[in-house]
Each structure stands twice: as structure tokens, then as C-alpha cells.
Amino acid sequence: MTRSEWPLYEVFVRSKRGLNHVHVGSLHAPDDALALRHARDVYTRRSEGVSIWVVRSDAITASSPDEKDPLFAPSGDKVYRHPTFYDIPDDVPHM
Amino acid sequence: MTAVEADLAAGFAATIAAGDRIEPRDWMPEGYRRTVVRQVAQHAHSEIIGMQPEGAWITRAPSLRRKAILLAKVQDEAGHGLYLYSACETLGVSRQDLTEQLISGAQKYSSIFNYPTLSYADVGTIGWLVDGAAICNQVPLCRTSYGPYGRAMIRICKEESFHQRQGFELLATMMRGTDEQRAMVQESVDRFWRPALMMFGPPDADSPNTQQSMEWGIKRHTNDELRARFIEMTAPQAAALGVTLPGNDLDWDEFWRVVKGGGPCATERIAHRKQAHDDGAWVREAATAFAAREPREPQEPRGAAR
Numbered sequence: 001m002t003r004s005e006w007p008l009y010e011v012f013v014r015s016k017r018g019l020n021h022v023h024v025g026s027l028h029a030p031d032d033a034l035a036l037r038h039a040r041d042v043y044t045r046r047s048e049g050v051s052i053w054v055v056r057s058d059a060i061t062a063s064s065p066d067e068k069d070p071l072f073a074p075s076g077d078k079v080y081r082h083p084t085f086y087d088i089p090d091d092v093p094h095m
Numbered sequence: 096m097t098a099v100e101a102d103l104a105a106g107f108a109a110t111i112a113a114g115d116r117i118e119p120r121d122w123m124p125e126g127y128r129r130t131v132v133r134q135v136a137q138h139a140h141s142e143i144i145g146m147q148p149e150g151a152w153i154t155r156a157p158s159l160r161r162k163a164i165l166l167a168k169v170q171d172e173a174g175h176g177l178y179l180y181s182a183c184e185t186l187g188v189s190r191q192d193l194t195e196q197l198i199s200g201a202q203k204y205s206s207i208f209n210y211p212t213l214s215y216a217d218v219g220t221i222g223w224l225v226d227g228a229a230i231c232n233q234v235p236l237c238r239t240s241y242g243p244y245g246r247a248m249i250r251i252c253k254e255e256s257f258h259q260r261q262g263f264e265l266l267a268t269m270m271r272g273t274d275e276q277r278a279m280v281q282e283s284v285d286r287f288w289r290p291a292l293m294m295f296g297p298p299d300a301d302s303p304n305t306q307q308s309m310e311w312g313i314k315r316h317t318n319d320e321l322r323a324r325f326i327e328m329t330a331p332q333a334a335a336l337g338v339t340l341p342g343n344d345l346d347w348d349e350f351w352r353v354v355k356g357g358g359p360c361a362t363e364r365i366a367h368r369k370q371a372h373d374d375g376a377w378v379r380e381a382a383t384a385f386a387a388r389e390p391r392e393p394q395e396p397r398g399a400a401r
Contacts, residue, residue, distance in 0.1 A: 005191050006383065008184070025181045025247070028190060030382035042177050045170065046254070065120035 008057040009035040011042075013049035021053050029054075111312050116242035119185035127311050130304065131241045132186050133202070134313060139179035140197045140204035144364050146172045148212040149221060157215060164261050165218060171258065175251045182243035198369045200356060207287075207294050209358025216269060216276075216283040222262015223336075224284070224291040224329070230255050231325040232295060240312030263332065270337050281338050288341045293350045295322040301347070 006028040012021035024043050029035035035054040044052065063071050079085050088095050096104070103122040110117060117123055150169045156162035180190055196202040207225055212218065233255065236248045269276040296302055296318040308314040316324075326343060333340045353361070 004383070005189060006379065024250075025178055025243075026184065027177060027181060030379075031386035034382065034386075042174050045167075045174060062120070065118060065122075 006030045009039070009054045010057050010060065011035075011039045012053040012055075013039075013043055014051040015049055017050060021051065026057060111240055111310075114312070116245065117240050118242045126307070127313075128186055130308060130311065130313060131244060132183060132188055134308070135179055135183040135186075135241075135244050135247075136188070136193055136196070136202045137204060139176050139183060139193065140202060141208065142172050142176035142179060143197070144204045144208045144368060146176075147364055147367055148208055148210070148360075149218055151212060152215055152218050155215070161215075161218075161265070168222070168258055168261065171254050175247075175254070178247040178250055179244075182241075182247040185243045194372060198365060198372065200365065203354060205294055206350060206353040206358060207290050208364060209353050209356075209361045210286070210290050211360050213286075214279050214283060216266065216279040217287070219262045219265030219269065219280070220283040220287045222258050222260075223266055223332070224262075224287050225294065226255055226258040226262060227329060227332075228291045228294045228325050230259060231321055231328065235315035235321075238315060244313075263336070266336055266338075277337075280336075284333075284338050285341050289343075289345055290353075292322055292326070292343060292345055293353075295319070295325070297347060297350065 007030075008026050009029055009032075010026050011024050013024050014021045027035065027038050027042055029038050032054065036052060039052050039054050043049070063069060075081070104124065107117070107121070107123055107127075110121070117127070146169050149165060149172075153162060153165055153169065156165055180193060183193060184190060193202070197204065212221070230252065233248050233252050237245055237252060239245045239248065266280050269280050299305060299317045299319045302318050305314060305317055309317070329340065352358075356362070356365075
């Protein structure tokens with residue numbers, strides 16, 4: 001028996017119009033078209049989705065798993081990007 | 096342990112202590128990885144083997160309604176197995192290895208599926224008691240420390256409720272039938288009650304992995320805690336149904352015998368799984384060959400993912 005497996009695909013489902021596609025899991029499939037069919041059967045048996053994306057797992061580039069990664073450091077010291085950084089008098093409305 | 100490893104271990108411990116989830120690419124102790132793989136694989140295998148006892152009744156369902164329900168349920172079990180295999184694979188295990196370890200007996204599945212299904216009432220009893228016990232076990236696992244496992248459990252728990260309710264409804268329908276049907280239900284409950292209680296695993300004193308698993312947040316409750324909770328939850332349901340639950344005295348020698356492949360159907364379950372896998376080999380090979388064909392036919396433009 002061959003040791004090679006069907007490639008792994010990551011599956012993303014849009015649960016309803018107006019929402020983002022969300023990662024729901026993965027599955028093996030021989031090609032893109034069958035990955036989509038399998039994704040329908042595995043992840044949307046109860047109308048959980050109106051749209052599915054599948055992408056080969058090896059096509060995804062990911063950041064380092066460590067949240068303290070310097071990649072995210074630049075946003076760490078920029079509190080002025082948040083609205084709560086600014087003091088606005090209580091009696092100023094609609095802000 | 097090097098300074099770097101000590102730092103990583105401290106980070107892992109802090110994440111667990113904070114009740115946060117461990118994600119696939121995080122550093123984790125080898126023992127943690129091994130324990131999660133073992134538990135998730137065993138869980139996945141249980142779903143896959145669990146298709147057999149009930150699947151055997153699909154062709155003999157008493158009505159089209161019951162057949163459609165049972166088909167949907169067995170299809171769900173396949174789906175649950177796939178969610179869990181998917182979670183397990185995030186830890187660097189291959190699907191093929193998992194399948195082979197199930198077939199070789201290197202990895203186990205729940206002992207409950209080594210008992211036969213002798214009547215259609217068993218379909219109801221499995222839904223009510225076996226899936227009921229599974230839910231009791233699985234709801235706390237939605238908060239397990241390994242992220243992909245917890246997310247798979249959330250999906251599974253949402254679907255498992257249908258399984259339990261259809262089982263209870265099936266039994267309730269039979270209990271409103273003839274004396275013979277009521278006797279069938281009671282006989283089925285008598286056979287499945289103790290094996291269902293054993294689904295929670297050995298008593299805490301004999302469960303070598305429990306303490307470490309709880310420290311790591313993989314398990315949230317001990318076997319005996321969950322078993323007691325299940326008994327408490329089930330009693331009023333049995334009363335509503337009008338069946339008598341047998342005693343809670345469990346034969347743990349039988350449990351270990353069944354876990355180690357000594358159950359009435361153990362050989363048959365594995366042989367069936369192996370045959371299904373072997374029979375599917377040509378499909379896997381044909382699909383692989385089709386995907387690899389050259390030159391590729393022009394694909395219909397499907398547009399970017401937007």
C-alpha cells in the first residue's frame with residue numbers, strides 16, 4: 001500500500017451573509033474540487049454555511065506561534081491608537 | 096533542560112495556569128502532546144467504530160422516518176470522527192498512522208462498541224444512554240486546554256443532542272406500544288446500563304493518567320465525578336420512560352477484558368474497519384491519479400476567495 005496521503009486542506013465557512021469566513025477545521029482530499037465536496041459533507045450537514053473556502057494547508061504562511069513575537073511588538077506601545085486614550089469631557093455628546 | 100527550554104516550559108505552564116488554550120504551533124511538553132494525541136485518537140476511533148453497531152440496523156429500520164434519522168446519526172458519527180482526526184493531525188500525526196494504529200490495536204476505542212446490538216430497541220438505548228454518557232463526558236471537554244480538541248468538541252456537542260433525543264423518543268414510542276415492545280426496551284436497557292457507566296473509564300484510583308491530565312487541563316473532571324453526574328441526570332429520565340435502571344455495581348475485570356479486545360464484537364469491529372479501509376484503497380488511488388493527471392484540463396475560473 002502506498003504511504004502517500006491525500007493533501008491536507010483547511011476549511012473556512014461563511015455561516016451567513018454579512019459575516020466573515022471562519023476556519024472550522026481541515027480534511028484530506030485529492031484535489032480542490034473534491035476538497036470542496038468533502039467540506040460540504042463534513043462541515044455543513046445542518047446548513048451551517050452559505051459559502052465555503054478550501055485551501056491547501058501547505059499554501060498557508062503563518063506567523064510565529066509565540067504571541068510575544070517581535071512581529072506584533074510595534075503595536076504594543078501605541079496606546080494613542082485607541083479611542084480610550086483621549087479624555088473627553090462627560091458633557092460632550094455623541095463622541 | 097537548557098535555558099531556552101526552561102523558558103518555553105514556563106510559558107506553557109503560565110498559559111495553562113491562566114486557563115488559556117494551547118495551540119498547535121505552541122511549544123508543549125512531549126508528555127502533553129502524547130497524552131492529547133492518545134486521548135483525541137481514542138475519541139476519534141470511537142466515533143468511527145461507533146458507526147458499526149447502529150449502522151447494522153439501517154437496512155432493517157422499521158420505518159422510513161427511523162431510517163432517515165439513523166442514517167443522519169451514523170453520518171454524524173463519521174463527521175465527528177473526522178473533526179477529531181483533524182484535531183489530532185494538528186499535533187503532527189498522520190491520518191494514515193492513526194488508521195493503522197486503530198487496525199493494529201495499538202490505539203484503543205471506547206469499550207462500549209464491543210457490545211452487540213441485538214434489537215432495534217438498542218438503537219434507542221444507544222442514543223439515550225451511550226450518547227447521553229458521551230455528552231456528559233464531552234461537554235466539559237469543550238473547555239479542554241488543547242484548542243483544536245476543544246473546538247472539535249463544541250461542534251460535536253451541538254450535534255450530539257439530536258442523537259440522545261432521537262434515542263429517548265424511539266424508546267418512549269416503544270414504551271407506548273405493546274407489552275412485548277416494553278419488554279424489549281427493558282431488556283436493552285438492562286444490557287447497556289453497566290457498559291454505559293463504564294464509558295467514563297476506570298475508577299479514579301485505577302486511572303493512572305487522570306491526575307496529570309487534569310493538571311494540564313486536558314480533562315476537567317475525574318471519571319468517577321462524571322459517572323456520578325450521569326447517574327444523577329439519567330434517573331429522572333428513566334422514570335419518565337418507565338424503565339428500571341439496573342444496579343450501579345460494575346465488574347471492572349470485564350471492563351479491562353473488553354478494553355483489551357475481549358468484548359463480544361471486538362474482532363468483528365476491527366475486521367470490518369480494516370475491510371472498509373482496504374476496499375476503499377482503489378478509490379483513494381484512482382482519485383490521486385486523477386488529481387495528478389497531465390496535462391491538466393483548463394479549470395473553470397472560480398474566482399479569488401473574496
